[in-house]
Amino acid sequence: MKLAFSVPEGALERAPDTTTKIHRGNHMIKFRGLAKLAAVAALGLFTLAAQANVVRQVELDFTSGARYTGTVTFSDDYIRILDTQGVLNGGGWTNRTLSWTWLAYTGQAAYDSNGDGYQNDWLMDGSSPNYSLFIGVSWRLPTAGADLAFVSVVDSYYSGISNGDAMVASRVEALDVPEPGQLGLVGIALAAAAFSMRRRRA
Structure with missing residues (x-):
């Protein structure tokens, strides 16, 4: 929506300071909005950092020659x-997709089944009860x-x-994603930059 204003002749010449003050005021509104946005972003990043999960690229090799490749x-x-997303090939298997984990989807507590110091799933x-294939893993x-x-x-x-x-061999690699601590630092930097600009414009 456009608004039209009628300005008396000579008004701009008589009140140049008013125009300047309004212009500065608009900048202040913009920078205050930026500061709020940065603060919200920082809070969101800290929340994400507190709840971050770890995704690993894995390869699991088995006696039969089968290999599971995907993410865990x-x-x-x-x-x-x-969660897991991957495929099992070789050893009689062809592109069998696995995308379900027992403990996460049944809601059972994580556990070390026999007290040997390794987690299991x-x-x-x-x-x-509709699965036909599972890979029991310990880590x-x-x-x-x-x-x-x-x-x-x-x-x-x-x-x-x-x-x-x-399983006879395994490889685990970290994916190239930002660490939670790095995300938190980005949030701090955004908030600090917005606050600094606001002070300079005040």
């Missing part, structure tokens, strides 16, 4: 697997001296492909 999403403390090709929690690793622990939680094809 962990909670930020690595206690739970929240299943990667599956469908929801219970070592990351420590100061060692990164996350899947391990061949045959006594844990029906390991391997359908409890009959043991």
